[in-house]
Amino acid sequence: MTQQTRPQFRLDHVMIRVRDLDRALGFYRDILGMKVVRQVEYEGGRFTNSFLAFDGQQDQTALELTWNWDRDMPYESGDAWGHLALVVPNLVGAMDYLAACDVRIKTPPRQMAHGSRMIGFVLDADDHLVELVEPLTGA
Amino acid sequence: MTQQTRPQFRLDHVMIRVRDLDRALGFYRDILGMKVVRQVEYEGGRFTNSFLAFDGQQDQTALELTWNWDRDMPYESGDAWGHLALVVPNLVGAMDYLAACDVRIKTPPRQMAHGSRMIGFVLDADDHLVELVEPLTGA
Numbered sequence: 001m002t003q004q005t006r007p008q009f010r011l012d013h014v015m016i017r018v019r020d021l022d023r024a025l026g027f028y029r030d031i032l033g034m035k036v037v038r039q040v041e042y043e044g045g046r047f048t049n050s051f052l053a054f055d056g057q058q059d060q061t062a063l064e065l066t067w068n069w070d071r072d073m074p075y076e077s078g079d080a081w082g083h084l085a086l087v088v089p090n091l092v093g094a095m096d097y098l099a100a101c102d103v104r105i106k107t108p109p110r111q112m113a114h115g116s117r118m119i120g121f122v123l124d125a126d127d128h129l130v131e132l133v134e135p136l137t138g139a
Numbered sequence: 140m141t142q143q144t145r146p147q148f149r150l151d152h153v154m155i156r157v158r159d160l161d162r163a164l165g166f167y168r169d170i171l172g173m174k175v176v177r178q179v180e181y182e183g184g185r186f187t188n189s190f191l192a193f194d195g196q197q198d199q200t201a202l203e204l205t206w207n208w209d210r211d212m213p214y215e216s217g218d219a220w221g222h223l224a225l226v227v228p229n230l231v232g233a234m235d236y237l238a239a240c241d242v243r244i245k246t247p248p249r250q251m252a253h254g255s256r257m258i259g260f261v262l263d264a265d266d267h268l269v270e271l272v273e274p275l276t277g278a
Contacts, residue, residue, distance in 0.1 A: 006170075009233070011199075016220055081156075
C-alpha cells in the first residue's frame with residue numbers, strides 16, 4: 001500500500017463492443033428504454049462511443065457501447081466477463097415483455113441453481129448475456 | 140416491438156470473474172476503497188459472489204466479483220468486453236496513487252488517440268482493464 005491519501009474513485013461506466021450500433025440501440029434504447037446521454041463519433045479512429053443510462057440513473061454508472069465501423073468479425077466473449085444485470089419489479093412480466101419484443105431468451109425465470117433468488121437471462125444483439133432479477137427483499 | 144408496457148429496468152450490477160477473491164478484494168476494496176455490500180458463498184456450487192460499491196453509490200450499479208473456488212486456469216478475456224471505468228477528480232494524482240500501491244499501469248495518463256480527453260488504464264489482479272478518467276467539463 002502507500003502513505004498517499006486515496007483519491008475519490010467512482011464507477012463511471014462499463015464498456016462493451018458491438019458490431020452494429022443501430023442494432024445494439026434497438027435493444028438498449030428502444031426495448032429496454034435507456035437514454036443515449038452522450039455519443040461521440042471519432043472519424044480519425046473510425047469508431048463511435050455511445051453512452052446510455054436509464055432514467056433516474058443518468059448521473060450514475062453508464063453503459064458504453066463501442067462500435068468500430070470497420071469490424072466485420074464477431075467479438076470473442078471469453079469467460080472473464082460474466083454479464084450485465086438489470087433489476088426489474090416483476091421478473092416474469094419483464095421476461096414476457098422481452099419475449100414479445102423478440103429478444104432471445106437464454107434462460108427463462110428460474111430459481112438460482114445454488115441459491116433461492118429467481119433470475120432469468122436474455123441475449124442482446126451481440127450475444128452479450130443480460131441477467132434479469134427482482135430487487136432483494138429484506139436485509 | 141410490442142403493445143405491452145415497458146417494465147422499469149435499472150442497471151443493477153456488472154459481473155466479472157476472478158481467480159482469487161482475496162487478491163481481487165486487495166484491489167477493489169483495499170486500494171480503490173469499494174465496500175463489500177453483499178457476499179454470498181454457494182457451498183453447493185463451490186463459488187462466491189461478492190458485490191461491491193463505492194460510498195455514495197451503494198444503491199446504484201454494483202460490481203459483482205464471482206470466484207469459482209476450483210478454477211485454476213486464467214479466464215479468457217476475449218475482446219467483446221472492454222473495460223470498467225472509474226472517474227476521479229485528478230487523473231495524474233490517481234495514477235500516482237495506484238502506482239504507489241503497486242498496481243500495474245497499462246497506459247499512463249495521455250490524451251485519447253482520437254479525442255481530447257485525458258485517460259489512463261491500469262490492470263486489476265486478473266488483468267481486467269480499468270480506465271481512469273476525470274469528470275467531463277462543460278455540457
